[in-house]
Amino acid sequence: MENENRQFTVSIYTENNIGLLNRISAIFQRRHMNIESLNTSPSEIEGVSRFTIVVNITEAQMKKIQGQIEKQVEVIKAYYHTEDEIIYQESCLFKIKSELLFDERQIQNIIRESNARIVTVNKEFFVLEKSGRKEEIDLLYRELNVFGIMQFTRSGRVAVTKDKMKISTLLEAFQD
Amino acid sequence: MEVKTEQNNPKKTSTTERISGSEAIIKCLLAEGVDILYGYPGGAIMPVYDELYKYQDKIHHVLTRHEQGATHSAQGYARISGKVGVCIATSGPGATNLVTGIADAQIDSTPMVCITGQVGSHLLGSDAFQETDIVGISTPVTKWNCQITKASQIPEMLAKAFYIAKSGRPGPVLVDITKDAQFEEFDFEYKKCKGVRSYKPVPDTDENSLKAAAELINNAKQPLIVWGQGVILGKAEEEFKAVIEKAGIPSAWTILGASAIPTSHPLNVGMVGMHGNYAPNVLTNQCDVLIAIGMRFDDRVTGNLASYAKQAKVIHFDIDPAEIDKNVKTDVAVLGDSKASLKNLLPLLNPNSHKEWHQKFKDLYKIEYEKVIKNDLHPTKEGITMAEVLKEINIQTKGDAAIVSDVGQHQMIACRYAEFNKSKSNITSGGLGTMGFALPAAIGAKMAAPNREVVMIAGDGGYQMTIQELGTIFQQKVPVKIVVLNNEFLGMVRQWQQLFFDKRYASTEMTNPDFVAIAKGYHIEAQKVTERKDLKAAVKEMIDCEGPYFLEVRVEKEGNVFPMIPTGASVSDIRLE
Numbered sequence: 001m002e003n004e005n006r007q008f009t010v011s012i013y014t015e016n017n018i019g020l021l022n023r024i025s026a027i028f029q030r031r032h033m034n035i036e037s038l039n040t041s042p043s044e045i046e047g048v049s050r051f052t053i054v055v056n057i058t059e060a061q062m063k064k065i066q067g068q069i070e071k072q073v074e075v076i077k078a079y080y081h082t083e084d085e086i087i088y089q090e091s092c093l094f095k096i097k098s099e100l101l102f103d104e105r106q107i108q109n110i111i112r113e114s115n116a117r118i119v120t121v122n123k124e125f126f127v128l129e130k131s132g133r134k135e136e137i138d139l140l141y142r143e144l145n146v147f148g149i150m151q152f153t154r155s156g157r158v159a160v161t162k163d164k165m166k167i168s169t170l171l172e173a174f175q176d
Numbered sequence: 177m178e179v180k181t182e183q184n185n186p187k188k189t190s191t192t193e194r195i196s197g198s199e200a201i202i203k204c205l206l207a208e209g210v211d212i213l214y215g216y217p218g219g220a221i222m223p224v225y226d227e228l229y230k231y232q233d234k235i236h237h238v239l240t241r242h243e244q245g246a247t248h249s250a251q252g253y254a255r256i257s258g259k260v261g262v263c264i265a266t267s268g269p270g271a272t273n274l275v276t277g278i279a280d281a282q283i284d285s286t287p288m289v290c291i292t293g294q295v296g297s298h299l300l301g302s303d304a305f306q307e308t309d310i311v312g313i314s315t316p317v318t319k320w321n322c323q324i325t326k327a328s329q330i331p332e333m334l335a336k337a338f339y340i341a342k343s344g345r346p347g348p349v350l351v352d353i354t355k356d357a358q359f360e361e362f363d364f365e366y367k368k369c370k371g372v373r374s375y376k377p378v379p380d381t382d383e384n385s386l387k388a389a390a391e392l393i394n395n396a397k398q399p400l401i402v403w404g405q406g407v408i409l410g411k412a413e414e415e416f417k418a419v420i421e422k423a424g425i426p427s428a429w430t431i432l433g434a435s436a437i438p439t440s441h442p443l444n445v446g447m448v449g450m451h452g453n454y455a456p457n458v459l460t461n462q463c464d465v466l467i468a469i470g471m472r473f474d475d476r477v478t479g480n481l482a483s484y485a486k487q488a489k490v491i492h493f494d495i496d497p498a499e500i501d502k503n504v505k506t507d508v509a510v511l512g513d514s515k516a517s518l519k520n521l522l523p524l525l526n527p528n529s530h531k532e533w534h535q536k537f538k539d540l541y542k543i544e545y546e547k548v549i550k551n552d553l554h555p556t557k558e559g560i561t562m563a564e565v566l567k568e569i570n571i572q573t574k575g576d577a578a579i580v581s582d583v584g585q586h587q588m589i590a591c592r593y594a595e596f597n598k599s600k601s602n603i604t605s606g607g608l609g610t611m612g613f614a615l616p617a618a619i620g621a622k623m624a625a626p627n628r629e630v631v632m633i634a635g636d637g638g639y640q641m642t643i644q645e646l647g648t649i650f651q652q653k654v655p656v657k658i659v660v661l662n663n664e665f666l667g668m669v670r671q672w673q674q675l676f677f678d679k680r681y682a683s684t685e686m687t688n689p690d691f692v693a694i695a696k697g698y699h700i701e702a703q704k705v706t707e708r709k710d711l712k713a714a715v716k717e718m719i720d721c722e723g724p725y726f727l728e729v730r731v732e733k734e735g736n737v738f739p740m741i742p743t744g745a746s747v748s749d750i751r752l753e
């Protein structure tokens with residue numbers, strides 16, 4: 001198990017710092033580990049950022065990486081989780097010709113069934129937004145691709161854990 | 177150029193005073209107890225140099241001859257004193273010239289603060305003259321770094337820089353300060369940094385891990401300690417000695433751990449690793465409990481990991497949680513500061529002597545002595561060996577000298593044969609193996625510890641990588657003793673070529689200049705020895721000399737360093753010839 005590649009979602013709580021992204025991505029880069037997706041955002045604590053990184057590596061590697069990440073001065077704590085320990089979403093946008101919306105019946109059905117949302121429509125194009133798990137987005141992509149997609153983009157994964165993170169307690173402990 | 181006069185208008189309040197960013201930098205350094213810094217001026221750092229000029233009676237700036245020299249001097253200063261070394265440079269090429277020294281300090285956990293000037297903040301990102309992204313460049317080789325664009329950030333950031341550099345596992349930090357921030361005036365107030373929210377320098381020690389460690393040690397029949405620089409950095413020499421003496425455990429060192437206990441200590445069984453001693457390397461694969469203290473299982477220490485101490489239970493004491501299980505899987509990890517951990521371990525240990533086990537070390541030492549050491553120290557052949565020179569230095573300094581070595585064969589010989597009475601006496605570039613380290617590092621070491629004899633040992637190759645620092649030695653009158661062991665080869669590489677590349681000596685033979693004339697050109701007393709009979713007197717003249725002294729010794733051209741663990745081999749397959 002320790003030596004098989006698995007998908008891990010790494011959650012890193014950090015101070016806000018411009019250079020930190022470099023430091024963290026270098027930890028993966030040095031070891032030739034491909035980052036599947038990376039997202040940074042504010043966290044539940046004011047002034048604290050949260051990185052969500054998805055990687056495919058062995059658990060043994062993952063543990064070492066966790067140590068290297070936590071070693072960075074401005075990292076408060078790094079966790080890693082397997083798929084069943086988190087609730088996650090990815091989000092994507094499709095830009096599609098507006099005429100298709102009216103000419104191709106199918107499209108409306110696809111949109112309805114996939115729980116995608118139309119963000120905007122104008123004469124030329126409409127924009128479709130879909131949040132969900134990677135497979136759902138992949139499926140939607142395949143279905144729409146048949147008709148032609150003008151632009152497509154998908155966000156990095158964002159995830160929350162089923163278990164508590166206890167960052168606030170940690171921060172308090174740091175300060176004594 | 178804009179010249180600032182700020183003597184007037186000292187709008188002082190009780191705790192703050194209105195000063196320029198550059199003056200604030202000096203005041204921060206003074207508040208951190210910095211008395212010496214090493215550097216090189218240039219456009220983007222000129223305001224700070226202007227203040228250094230005004231404060232020259234309080235803080236001594238040493239003009240090195242190259243910024244790399246400044247970093248190694250700061251490292252030498254830090255390594256011998258345990259204090260933070262400081263260096264300073266201008267933007268662009270000045271900053272990039274620091275990189276090797278920073279990387280060296282990072283991998284060898286040396287506390288260092290580097291201050292670089294940067295172009296004005298309005299020019300950032302515009303490819304301005306001498307603009308370089310030194311924060312980006314230095315990120316992978318610093319413990320922490322930052323850029324300051326406003327004078328008001330200077331006190332807090334510098335306080336943080338010093339705190340981070342010296343706390344926990346020490347390391348280099350870099351603070352890049354734009355020129356406008358240096359000129360800008362602000363209300364200065366300095367508060368030392370007492371902590372950084374996201375940073376826990378010393379992990380908590382789990383008492384159970386200490387108990388588990390003690391139990392393994394108490395039940396061990398053949399325990400072996402391998403200690404590293406963590407003992408020295410943690411100022412844990414006394415606690416360490418007490419532990420090994422009580423438990424009677426043979427103890428071996430990594431090259432950065434050398435000198436933490438005296439060479440002559442009966443439990444000191446020598447150096448581990450590629451060119452280490454025979455007994456501790458071979459017996460690493462026979463011990464039942466391996467106790468690693470403040471070391472990181474570098475590949476030069478472990479050889480092939482697949483056959484490293486597989487039979488042993490491994491206990492690892494370290495301050496850096498990321499080192500645990502990084503290279504060698506541990507059975508018990510004791511996190512924390514070495515001083516506290518060893519102190520708390522002591523009462524849990526049973527007294528022991530491990531007589532039979534010790535005998536194995538003695539037996540293997542005899543083999544190494546017959547095959548290697550005897551020929552190194554008492555050669556019957558014509559050429560002078562490197563080890564003979566070290567033996568003579570040991571005799572004449574009585575083991576009290578700090579030895580600052582460069583990188584190559586002479587370094588391995590220096591580490592193997594130098595005798596140390598005091599801690600912090602083996603100053604060398606371990607993890608990075610930076611040729612050119614020794615001469616500037618010796619300058620820093622001597623300036624930090626003027627009462628100690630500081631002997632630099634370099635090869636003819638590495639010496640020429642920073643030979644320009646002779647200028648610093650001359651200008652600053654630093655009485656370091658400079659020994660070049662000249663084999664007219666990049667000896668260590670030549671040795672590998674001989675052993676593993678069928679003697680194809682590609683670009684390792686050196687046609688060298690008249691080193692004595694060069695030293696004399698810098699007004700440094702100098703001498704060259706080519707024959708054994710002259711060695712003793714020459715070393716004596718060097719040690720007796722009050723000022724700096726240069727001694728070149730022509731050593732055998734194709735001598736090899738043994739024992740040796742070939743790359744990829746196991747520690748127990750160490751070769752004696």
Ligand SMILES: Cc1ncc(C[n+]2csc(CCOP(=O)(O)OP(=O)(O)O)c2C)c(N)n1
Pocket residue numbers: 582583584585586587609610611612634635636637638639661663665666667668669
């Ligand atoms: C900056 C740098 N470049 C290259 C090397 C690779 N290297 C390691 S030892 C060595 C030879 C050193 O020759 P010298 O200084 O004459 O010492 P010797 O081995 O002959 O004692 C070289 C080239 C290095 N360690 N550092």
Ligand SMILES: [Mg+2]
Pocket residue numbers: 584635636637661662663664665666667
């Ligand atoms: Mg040489």
